[in-house]
Amino acid sequence: MAKSHSVWTSIRFWRQSAAWVTGFAVVLLILLTFDTMRQIKMGGKRVPSPSVINNHIDYKYSKKRGHEVPVIGDKEPFFGKQWSDEEAAALLHKGKLTSQAKNCMNCHTLLGNGAYYAPDLTKAWLDPKWKQMMPMVGAKTKEEAIAKFLQHPEMYPTHERRMPNLKITPDEAKALVAFLKHMSAIDTNGFPRGFSKGVKEFEAGGTYAH
Amino acid sequence: MLTSIKNNNLQFESQKLGLMYFRVALILFGAQLLMGLIAAIQFMYPEFLYGLFDFSVARMVHINALVVWMLYAMIGAVYYMLPDETGIEAVGIGLGKLAFWVLTAAVTVVVLVYIFIQIGPGKESTIWFINEGREYIEAPRWADIGIVVVVLIFYYNVFFTFMKGKKTGVMTVMVANLLALAGLYLAGMFFTDNISMDQYWWWWVIHLWVEATWEVFVGTLAAYALIKIIDAKREIVEMWLWIEVLMLFGSGILGLGHHYFWIGTPEYWWEIGALFSALEPVPLVAMFVHVLYDWGKEQGAHGDRPAIKNGPAMAWIVTNAFGNFLGAGIWGFFHTLPQVNIYTHGTQFTAAHGHLAFFGAYATILIGMMYLGVQGAYGVERMKATFKSKMAIFLITFGVLGMTVALTIAGYEQVLVERAELGGGWDAFFTAQALPWMKQAMTWRTIMGVVTFIGFVYLVLDLLTIGKESQKNS
Amino acid sequence: MLFEPFTDVYPSFWGWLNQGPLTLTLFLHTVIVLPMFWLYFKEKKRLEQEK
Numbered sequence: 242m243a244k245s246h247s248v249w250t251s252i253r254f255w256r257q258s259a260a261w262v263t264g265f266a267v268v269l270l271i272l273l274t275f276d277t278m279r280q281i282k283m284g285g286k287r288v289p290s291p292s293v294i295n296n297h298i299d300y301k302y303s304k305k306r307g308h309e310v311p312v313i314g315d316k317e318p319f320f321g322k323q324w325s326d327e328e329a330a331a332l333l334h335k336g337k338l339t340s341q342a343k344n345c346m347n348c349h350t351l352l353g354n355g356a357y358y359a360p361d362l363t364k365a366w367l368d369p370k371w372k373q374m375m376p377m378v379g380a381k382t383k384e385e386a387i388a389k390f391l392q393h394p395e396m397y398p399t400h401e402r403r404m405p406n407l408k409i410t411p412d413e414a415k416a417l418v419a420f421l422k423h424m425s426a427i428d429t430n431g432f433p434r435g436f437s438k439g440v441k442e443f444e445a446g447g448t449y450a451h
Numbered sequence: 452m453l454t455s456i457k458n459n460n461l462q463f464e465s466q467k468l469g470l471m472y473f474r475v476a477l478i479l480f481g482a483q484l485l486m487g488l489i490a491a492i493q494f495m496y497p498e499f500l501y502g503l504f505d506f507s508v509a510r511m512v513h514i515n516a517l518v519v520w521m522l523y524a525m526i527g528a529v530y531y532m533l534p535d536e537t538g539i540e541a542v543g544i545g546l547g548k549l550a551f552w553v554l555t556a557a558v559t560v561v562v563l564v565y566i567f568i569q570i571g572p573g574k575e576s577t578i579w580f581i582n583e584g585r586e587y588i589e590a591p592r593w594a595d596i597g598i599v600v601v602v603l604i605f606y607y608n609v610f611f612t613f614m615k616g617k618k619t620g621v622m623t624v625m626v627a628n629l630l631a632l633a634g635l636y637l638a639g640m641f642f643t644d645n646i647s648m649d650q651y652w653w654w655w656v657i658h659l660w661v662e663a664t665w666e667v668f669v670g671t672l673a674a675y676a677l678i679k680i681i682d683a684k685r686e687i688v689e690m691w692l693w694i695e696v697l698m699l700f701g702s703g704i705l706g707l708g709h710h711y712f713w714i715g716t717p718e719y720w721w722e723i724g725a726l727f728s729a730l731e732p733v734p735l736v737a738m739f740v741h742v743l744y745d746w747g748k749e750q751g752a753h754g755d756r757p758a759i760k761n762g763p764a765m766a767w768i769v770t771n772a773f774g775n776f777l778g779a780g781i782w783g784f785f786h787t788l789p790q791v792n793i794y795t796h797g798t799q800f801t802a803a804h805g806h807l808a809f810f811g812a813y814a815t816i817l818i819g820m821m822y823l824g825v826q827g828a829y830g831v832e833r834m835k836a837t838f839k840s841k842m843a844i845f846l847i848t849f850g851v852l853g854m855t856v857a858l859t860i861a862g863y864e865q866v867l868v869e870r871a872e873l874g875g876g877w878d879a880f881f882t883a884q885a886l887p888w889m890k891q892a893m894t895w896r897t898i899m900g901v902v903t904f905i906g907f908v909y910l911v912l913d914l915l916t917i918g919k920e921s922q923k924n925s
Numbered sequence: 926m927l928f929e930p931f932t933d934v935y936p937s938f939w940g941w942l943n944q945g946p947l948t949l950t951l952f953l954h955t956v957i958v959l960p961m962f963w964l965y966f967k968e969k970k971r972l973e974q975e976k
């Protein structure tokens with residue numbers, strides 16, 4: 242075969258190229274991972290420290306970034322008090338553990354990853370619907386409303402598809418709310434885009450014609 | 452397959468062990484489909500098993516059974532090809548068999564706990580003993596450690612058999628790739644309070660499995676199978692294999708970035724994820740061309756004698772070439788650019804891609820390997836497809852394609868209405884879920900799921916009987 | 926505009942390479958492909974010598 246002298250059919254060439262490309266991609270991934278670890282460690286600008294639960298959180302369009310970013314505002318009480326750094330960290334720890342123990346991710350998405358049976362929880366803390374829910378569950382604050390809902394979701398159905406009772410204790414519910422609030426303060430590069438911009442439409446009964 | 456447990460024609464214990472893995476894989480595949488059907492029905496009738504066997508439980512078992520049956524079939528395939536490629540028996544076959552039973556016992560316990568205990572209190576003990584609550588790798592920590600031990604035994608067997616026997620290019624790739632595949636599991640074994648960090652490493656396992664190491668695994672299996680089924684020339688097959696490794700790892704490793712667009716990670720991942728993963732379909736096209744090319748060439752090369760030694764296995768491998776390209780390549784590319792992904796992220800569109808890709812890229816070729824195993828166990832020279840083989844491949848493929856179409860339509864609707872029009876959120880989600888188009892899609896998904904399941908029944912019947920039938924006919 | 930002002934949260938080497946459309950991946954792809962030319966010509970020379 243005349244062709245056997247072509248580099249394109251040389252196994253050795255392809256083997257060496259495969260080794261080079263794979264090795265280089267791995268090294269790059271490791272370098273990028275180091276840089277990303279630095280940027281997403283807790284307490285930084287992308288993933289805030291647990292004590293962010295003591296602050297008001299908003300999600301606003303940033304001209305500079307070209308998408309919405311979390312805005313961490315003034316102090317506000319969380320379950321009626323300010324939480325010390327240690328208390329907040331312990332609460333978040335429990336919340337994250339509970340989210341795994343109850344398997345939230347196999348119904349909901351968190352940061353967009355998970356299951357598609359129930360709403361994305363990335364910005365659930367900021368959902369305007371909680372204003373409506375507060376009188377329904379008999380709570381004075383948003384955090385209380387969420388905590389009550391999580392303990393007895395079967396009692397407050399708002400849609401045909403209900404969340405089941407996952408035997409969440411009051412303490413676990415509190416911790417989960419902290420987890421949700423913390424997650425809503427993570428800088429997700431603008432996901433979800435235009436969060437809940439359809440709310441005005443709902444309030445007008447699903448139409449702009451009024 | 453079952454009738455051949457005791458006396459079969461296989462020369463090597465390693466191949467017999469491979470068949471044991473195939474059997475468990477098939478059972479778990481059936482369990483996977485049943486759980487999928489439960490979850491699909493819950494989308495239509497949310498009160499179905501509500502509070503008893505909730506969607507989260509059905510889904511967890513659905514996707515865990517999926518991952519585990521595929522790993523079983525992969526281990527089975529390796530034990531099966533090992534003596535063929537190296538020319539010798541696996542070095543530690545007794546240990547290998549022990550590991551099989553330990554793993555199977557552990558899997559049984561894990562599944563029973565998933566089904567009957569389901570969830571636990573928000574404490575470390577739940578993560579150690581009930582479930583870890585992280586999609587695909589929910590297995591509790593004790594099982595993780597058990598899996599690591601079993602995989603070490605498996606790897607010991609593969610590595611030292613390779614070192615002792617003949618060293619083919621196919622096995623060289625296999626041994627190196629398996630090390631990476633097994634090592635990656637470790638990235639998913641720790642707990643952190645930081646959800647961004649959590650998902651960063653979670654994707655190392657999920658993505659670097661399905662879009663790098665598993666793909667290379669499939670390329671290796673296809674190389675072995677083509678040599679075995681149609682006498683493809685080894686030098687050509689091995690050359691293609693290296694090209695595939697080059698392209699798969701070259702695009703797939705940094706393609707990981709397409710999962711780092713929105714989880715708190717820096718913006719530079721937009722560009723890295725987009726452009727490397729956009730190249731991921733290229734090797735899939737190459738693999739497709741390669742399989743079809745070899746198939747066409749070998750067809751004419753043997754005069755009147757049919758070139759294909761195992762009809763159903765070859766049919767599944769051709770389906771693999773096509774399904775991999777379609778499910779992973781095309782459906783993956785659809786949503787891999789951040790400009791699109793910001794809307795499609797976490798919608799039914801992802802589920803459409805997930806189904807077609809896992810089926811097309813992995814289920815197909817692993818089923819093909821099971822047919823190869825049956826052929827070996829019955830010592831049949833040429834195994835032709837039966838009516839049941841044809842029904843199985845047609846119904847399963849048609850069913851999964853149908854589910855994918857339904858989910859794609861559901862995904863479009865969700866993307867446009869929930870995300871683009873209403874901006875996401877609680878009410879936006881349910882507005883989209885309540886639209887007739889979504890409901891129709893969910894109904895069609897269930898119907899097509901039933902079609903898939905009927906195809907699966909044919910598959911099981913065929914695997915159980917085809918060996919004997921071919922023996923009689925030859 | 927080929928080069929855009931830096932907008933990400935943290936300044937970093939990778940973010941800096943990312944300041945224009947495609948510059949980061951163009952750079953990385955180039956770095957990956959270039960050595961393959963060298964591998965190609967090395968192999969070509971070897972094959973010719975064998976002949």
Ligand code: HEM
Nearest residue numbers: 661709728731779783784786787796797801805808809812
């Ligand atoms: C055989 C190979 C593949 C398999 C088995 C596969 C499977 C999956 C699965 C199951 C998911 C959903 C993960 C979750 O539950 O969150 C997913 C997500 C994704 N896949 Fe693939 N995939 C493959 C190849 C590809 C390729 C080649 C591309 C791109 C060209 C791709 C692009 C994506 C993207 C962008 C997502 C994220 C979806 C989202 O944002 O929600 N995949 N893949």
Ligand code: HEM
Nearest residue numbers: 356357358484487488490491801802805809810814900903
């Ligand atoms: C009887 C047929 C099947 C039915 C009815 C079914 C149903 C389902 C349902 C309802 C979900 C949950 C989706 C959600 O969270 O909204 C799901 C997820 C999934 N299924 Fe299936 N399934 C079937 C067969 C399969 C097969 C054959 C495969 C692969 C070989 C597969 C792979 C997956 C994967 C990877 C996911 C996770 C997808 C994601 O997170 O994006 N399923 N399935």
Ligand SMILES: [Fe+2]
Nearest residue numbers: 658662707709
């Ligand atoms: Fe991926």
